[in-house]
Amino acid sequence: xxxxxxxxxxxxxxxxxxxxxxxxxxxxxxxxxxxxxxxxxxxxxxxxxxxxxxxxxxxxxxxxxxxxxxxxxxxxxxxxxxxxxxxxxxxxxxxxxxxxxxxxxxxxxxxxxxxxxxxxxxxxxxxxxxxxxxxxxxxxxxxxxxxxxxxxxxxxxxxxxxxxxxxxxxxxxxxxxxxxxxxxxxxxxxxxxxxxxxxxxxxxxxxxxxxxxxxxxxxxxxxxxxxxxxx
Amino acid sequence: xxxxxxxxxxxxxxxxxxxxxxxxxxxxxxxxxxxxxxxxxxxxxxxxxxxxxxxxxxxxxxxxxxxxxxxxxxxxxxxxxxxxxxxxxxxxxxxxxxxxxxxxxxxxxxxxxxxxxxxxxxxxxxxxxxxxxxxxxxxxxxxxxxxxxxxxxxxxxxxxxxxxxxxxxxxxxxxxxxxxxxxx
Numbered sequence: 001x002x003x004x005x006x007x008x009x010x011x012x013x014x015x016x017x018x019x020x021x022x023x024x025x026x027x028x029x030x031x032x033x034x035x036x037x038x039x040x041x042x043x044x045x046x047x048x049x050x051x052x053x054x055x056x057x058x059x060x061x062x063x064x065x066x067x068x069x070x071x072x073x074x075x076x077x078x079x080x081x082x083x084x085x086x087x088x089x090x091x092x093x094x095x096x097x098x099x100x101x102x103x104x105x106x107x108x109x110x111x112x113x114x115x116x117x118x119x120x121x122x123x124x125x126x127x128x129x130x131x132x133x134x135x136x137x138x139x140x141x142x143x144x145x146x147x148x149x150x151x152x153x154x155x156x157x158x159x160x161x162x163x164x165x166x167x168x169x170x171x172x173x174x175x176x177x178x179x180x181x182x183x184x185x186x187x188x189x190x191x192x193x194x195x196x197x198x199x200x201x202x203x204x205x206x207x208x209x210x211x212x213x214x215x216x217x218x219x220x221x222x223x224x225x226x227x228x229x230x231x
Numbered sequence: 232x233x234x235x236x237x238x239x240x241x242x243x244x245x246x247x248x249x250x251x252x253x254x255x256x257x258x259x260x261x262x263x264x265x266x267x268x269x270x271x272x273x274x275x276x277x278x279x280x281x282x283x284x285x286x287x288x289x290x291x292x293x294x295x296x297x298x299x300x301x302x303x304x305x306x307x308x309x310x311x312x313x314x315x316x317x318x319x320x321x322x323x324x325x326x327x328x329x330x331x332x333x334x335x336x337x338x339x340x341x342x343x344x345x346x347x348x349x350x351x352x353x354x355x356x357x358x359x360x361x362x363x364x365x366x367x368x369x370x371x372x373x374x375x376x377x378x379x380x381x382x383x384x385x386x387x388x389x390x391x392x393x394x395x396x397x398x399x400x401x402x403x404x405x406x407x408x409x410x411x412x413x414x415x
Contacts, residue, residue, distance in 0.1 A: 226282040
């Protein structure tokens with residue numbers, strides 16, 4: 001079967017396909033601590049029964065993922081910390097409502113995405129009352145990783161340049177394209193998980209992903225930057 | 232594994248493959264599995280996407296704060312936060328509303344609108360206007376009205392004829408205007 005045979009030599013890492021048949025993992029995601037699915041399921045079951053230790057384990061497992069997901073959207077480390085805390089508190093309070101343990105990750109991301117929407121809604125409301133309130137971080141133009149605060153200024157500048165390129169790309173995407181693109185390629189969610197997070201059909205998710213990828217392919221400066229880093 | 236059957240995946244097909252390989256027609260999938268060129272292009276796109284994810288992860292800061300879930304409230308505290316506190320909030324809101332309604336100032340103290348002021352002034356000026364209209368009808372003071380007799384209105388026509396008879400200015404003779412008639 002062609003899909004099974006397809007193993008490009010430029011990417012020697014293990015390649016897995018999700019239920020939709022697409023590449024499920026990225027090189028970096030392999031270096032991350034992989035969560036044992038059955039272990040997560042049992043942790044969710046125990047946490048739902050009121051086991052705090054089990055929920056603490058879940059926090060340990062998903063905190064970095066959720067934090068990054070929030071950071072990619074807010075570009076503010078402080079806000080990302082606060083929002084991550086709120087997301088886990090919300091998850092803890094509503095855990096009894098989760099029927100299927102295997103969908104915990106998508107469920108948690110759904111809470112996270114909604115919390116980020118609320119954050120931007122509040123920010124917009126505040127900006128109405130404070131006309132000079134700076135809200136440029138939403139557009140990905142400002143960063144709270146100030147160069148002089150970090151030991152390696154060059155590295156920080158490179159990070160800043162990267163986020164600027166990402167910001168330029170994201171500005172060209174519609175709201176849905178952006179969300180789907182971020183969830184798929186930056187948060188490493190499968191298409192099936194994205195359908196759970198956004199409550200959209202698989203075909204809708206794929207359509208938005210397709211459009212977003214077309215725009216990504218046209219973003220030559222970002223592609224060039226990424227190619228420089230890929231050995 | 233190199234095969235070139237004269238066709239290759241175009242950009243749209245490559246993107247479709249990057250989104251979901253199974254969405255490609257079977258013939259294309261077969262071609263992809265054997266064509267080095269198409270495979271290279273697809274893996275280049277996928278590597279870029281993988282690189283984006285990797286780089287984003289590297290460029291994002293790490294969480295510093297430890298997530299703390301507030302302790303679960305039990306017994307009276309849970310009861311308080313779940314039922315008593317909302318009930319108190321509701322009661323306080325109702326009380327403020329009732330108080331606000333009760334404290335509405337009396338109508339007298341309310342500032343008058345221009346139309347109210349006008350109506351009020353018109354009521355005050357009514358007697359004056361009545362006096363003015365009576366003067367317009369008859370400007371003579373009461374004592375003089377008595378003397379002038381304008382108050383005696385009971386005389387009939389016969390009496391007046393008697394007091395002041397009508398003077399006949401007409402011709403005395405029937406031959407008035409005729410030859411030989413003498414006027415007085």
